Amino acid sequence: MNINFEYYKIFYYVAKYKQFTLAAKVLMTSQPSITRSIKNLEHDLGCELFKRSTKGAVLTPEGELLLSYIEPACKTIFKSEEVLSDKLNFKKDTLFIGSTETAIHGFLLDKLEGVKALLPNIQIKIVCGSTLSVLDKLKANQIDLAVVTTPYPESSSYSALPVCSVDDRLIGGLKFQSLADAELDFQALSKLPLIGLAEDTMSFQFFNTLFAEHGLSFNPDIEVATADLLLPFIKKNLGVGFIPKSLASTALDRGEVLQLSFRDEIPRREICLVRSLAKPESLLLRQFIEALL
Numbered sequence: 001m002n003i004n005f006e007y008y009k010i011f012y013y014v015a016k017y018k019q020f021t022l023a024a025k026v027l028m029t030s031q032p033s034i035t036r037s038i039k040n041l042e043h044d045l046g047c048e049l050f051k052r053s054t055k056g057a058v059l060t061p062e063g064e065l066l067l068s069y070i071e072p073a074c075k076t077i078f079k080s081e082e083v084l085s086d087k088l089n090f091k092k093d094t095l096f097i098g099s100t101e102t103a104i105h106g107f108l109l110d111k112l113e114g115v116k117a118l119l120p121n122i123q124i125k126i127v128c129g130s131t132l133s134v135l136d137k138l139k140a141n142q143i144d145l146a147v148v149t150t151p152y153p154e155s156s157s158y159s160a161l162p163v164c165s166v167d168d169r170l171i172g173g174l175k176f177q178s179l180a181d182a183e184l185d186f187q188a189l190s191k192l193p194l195i196g197l198a199e200d201t202m203s204f205q206f207f208n209t210l211f212a213e214h215g216l217s218f219n220p221d222i223e224v225a226t227a228d229l230l231l232p233f234i235k236k237n238l239g240v241g242f243i244p245k246s247l248a249s250t251a252l253d254r255g256e257v258l259q260l261s262f263r264d265e266i267p268r269r270e271i272c273l274v275r276s277l278a279k280p281e282s283l284l285l286r287q288f289i290e291a292l293l
Contacts, residue, residue, distance in 0.1 A: 003041065003044045003045075004040075006037065007037050007038075007040060007041035007044070008041070008070050008073075008074070009027075009074060010023065010027065010034055010037045010038065010041075011038060011041055011049065011063075011066070011067075011070060012067070012070050012071060012074045013026055013027055014034065014038060014050065014057055015050075015057075015059055015063065015067050015070075015071075018055070018056040018057050018058070019056045019057060020034050020035055020038075020056075020057055038050065045062075045066070047060070047062040048060050048062065048063075049062060049063035049066060050063055093121070093122050093123065093284050094122070094123040094124070094125060095122060095123070095124050095125070095144050095145065095284060095285065095288055096125050096127060096142065096143040096144050096145075097124060097125070097126045097127070097143060097144065097145050097146075097147060098126075098127045098128075098129065098133075098134035098135075098137050098138060098142075098143040098145070098146045098147070098148075099126055099127070099128060099129075099134065099146070099147040099148070100128070100129070100130065100131055100134060100147070100148050100149055100226075100227065101128060101226045101227040101228045101247070102149045102166060102203075102227045102244045102246070102247065102271070103147040103148055103149055103271045104126070104128065104147075105227075105228070105244070105246045105247050106149075106164065106166055106244055106246040106247075106271055107147065107163060107164055107271045108126070108147055111291075111292050112124070114291065115288065115291040115292060118287075118291045119287060119288065119291055122284065122288070127142075127143055128226070130200070130201045130202070130225075130226075131148040131149060131152045131201070131202040131203075132152070132153075132200070132201070132202060134146045134147075134148050135148065135152060135153070135155075135158070135274065138158060138274060138275075138276050139155075139157055139158070139276065139278070141276065141278070141279060144282070144285050145273060145274070145275060145285060145288070145289070146158075146273075146274040146275075147271065147272070147273055147274070148271070148272060148274060149166055149202070149203070149269050149270065149271050149272070150162075150202075150269045150270045150271075150272060151202050151205065151206055151269070152202055152272075152274075156277070157276065157277055157278055158274050158275060158276050158277055159274070159275050159277055160272040160273070160274045160275075161272060161273045161274075161275075162270040162271070162272050163270075163271055163272065163273055163292070163293065164270070164271050165268045165269070165270055165271070166244050166245075166246075166268060166269040166270065166271060167244065167245040167246075167268065168242045168243065168244055168245070168266050168268075168269070169242065169243060169244075169245050169248055169259050170184065170189070170240060170241075170242055170259065170260040170261075170262045171230075171231070171234050171240065171241060171242070171243045171248050171251075171252075171257050171258065171259060171260065172234060172239075172240040172257065172258050172260050173234050173235055173236065173237035173238070173240075173257055173258070174237065174256075174257070174258065175237035176192075176237070176240060176258060176260065177258065179258075179260055180258055180260065180261075181261075182260070182261065183261045183262075183263045184260055184261060184262050184263065185262070185263045185264045186210070186211060186214040186216055186264050187214070187216070189240070189262075190211070190216045190217075192239070192240050193221040193222075193238065193239035193240070194218075194219070194220040194221055194222075194239050194240065194241060195220055195221065195222045195223075195224065195230055195233045195234055195238060195239040195240065195241035196218065196220035196222075196223060196224075196230075196241055196242070197220075197223065197224060197225070197226070197227065197230070198223045198224065198225055199223065203227070204218070204223075206269065207242065210266070210267075214264070220239075220241070221238075221239050222238055222239055227243070227244065227247060228247060230243050230247070231243060231247060231248060231251055231257070234257055235251065235256055235257055240260060242266065273289060273292070275289075
């Protein structure tokens, strides 16, 4: 038999509500249309499925038997339609984004308001960490997207898209006011108390390489775990350090810290969107990246 599935759907709703009229309202059609479809189904199957009474539509034994198979099938189909609709409309979906502090303040915070306006139904969970720890999570499929700063280890397991630059500034506390008019270089900087990120971070490696190019060692007097901790230590006059402009701008505007002049060039770093090549990219992630850009 080649029976139209729509007949089974209508049969399911009539059996569920036990009324032709109510089933018609739920399906947004007319009662005669519902009656006609049930008669067509009964004709195709060669048996009566409902008995009409003052209590409504009552299933016959054949109708009860058919319902026992049709009900779970319909529920499965309706559920799959709901899940697919939710996915296409970005409902009940969660994206896990791994990011460094620098990338959050230098890129994500400015973009997420617009992203939520375009994709209001998605849930975003942000995991903060160092560049290396975030990329490890990406490789382990614990996050959907990494937003990190260069430099980072190259790998064939992911692709990277630069989205903006990081402008590092040399910042000092008010105690270093005497240096405000001086033009410092790496040689002079090596004689000052330095505050930097920990040795296991890519930022440490970045500045360590720069100092080494000038025949110097990068040995911070104080090492902190994340970029957002640099500024509080500098405010307390515990040393000077390089901080991304996005992290220091508010404190600079308020006169809480000083930007020191630095003669030597600091290469610009990039904030990149890094995607795993090990798994297919979801429609939601593609839409999220498009909204970011």
